[in-house]
Amino acid sequence: MYVCDFIRFIEEFAPKELAIEGDNVGLQVGDNLEKELNRIGIALDPSLHVIKKAKDFEVDVLFTHHPLLKDPIRNFTGVIYKKLKILMEDDIILYSAHTNLDVCKNGLNDALSSLYGLKDVEYLYDNGLGRVGLFEGSFEDFLKITKTFLHKNPVVVKSRDVDENFKLAVLSGYGLSQSAVKYVSEKADVYLSGDLTHHSKILAEELGLVVIDATHYSTEVYGLKKIKDMLIDKLGVEVISLDF
Numbered sequence: 264m265y266v267c268d269f270i271r272f273i274e275e276f277a278p279k280e281l282a283i284e285g286d287n288v289g290l291q292v293g294d295n296l297e298k299e300l301n302r303i304g305i306a307l308d309p310s311l312h313v314i315k316k317a318k319d320f321e322v323d324v325l326f327t328h329h330p331l332l333k334d335p336i337r338n339f340t341g342v343i344y345k346k347l348k349i350l351m352e353d354d355i356i357l358y359s360a361h362t363n364l365d366v367c368k369n370g371l372n373d374a375l376s377s378l379y380g381l382k383d384v385e386y387l388y389d390n391g392l393g394r395v396g397l398f399e400g401s402f403e404d405f406l407k408i409t410k411t412f413l414h415k416n417p418v419v420v421k422s423r424d425v426d427e428n429f430k431l432a433v434l435s436g437y438g439l440s441q442s443a444v445k446y447v448s449e450k451a452d453v454y455l456s457g458d459l460t461h462h463s464k465i466l467a468e469e470l471g472l473v474v475i476d477a478t479h480y481s482t483e484v485y486g487l488k489k490i491k492d493m494l495i496d497k498l499g500v501e502v503i504s505l506d507f
């Protein structure tokens with residue numbers, strides 16, 4: 264298998280066209296796509312720590328969810344220089360599938376939806392981000408699943424009592440902005456995502472939306488673990504986790 268075969272596979276699984284406008288997805292660093300692929304490193308973030316580990320483990324491809332850079336930069340100095348130096352000197356191909364991996368079939372949002380066994384599932388947003396559906400069970404059942412599979416100690420904003428069998432919205436990563444809380448309060452009873460701020464918590468209480476922050480990291484790593492297993496199964500190459 265070559266690097267280009269991996270890229271072809273991942274772009275069929277999570278087409279780049281699914282990414283939200285302005286997102287930075289696809290090949291981030293690298294040129295030699297005809298290189299043989301024996302080992303993939305998978306991570307949530309292309310942090311300096313992860314890139315150093317990728318070098319130590321001699322991975323051919325570093326596959327991350329978050330891209331190397333979100334905003335355009337004009338200078339390659341400091342940490343970004345250090346990252347590029349390692350990647351280029353060791354010829355590590357960096358490839359990211361971000362919002363396209365959140366949105367796609369069997370991607371990170373579908374992973375959360377299946378975890379809770381949601382019924383009558385729909386996209387939370389028209390662009391494919393998030394899922395909303397019926398959770399069959401009590402709020403305690405829901406919390407038990409969350410604590411077992413996502414985060415031992417999630418932040419729970421219990422704005423009101425929740426009846427058995429409720430509308431649950433899930434969104435992997437950063438989903439708890441004030442505008443998101445307002446939007447979801449009209450679509451669901453309970454909303455699970457990450458990155459809750461003080462102001463969003465207050466707004467959720469005012470709107471009567473029950474919010475669970477199971478962290479940006481845990482709501483995304485849950486699905487990434489499934490992607491890792493799928494890559495091992497389908498590609499037959501070694502895949503090692505570098506930050507989960």
Ligand SMILES: [Fe+2]
Nearest residue numbers: 436437479483
């Ligand atoms: Fe994220």
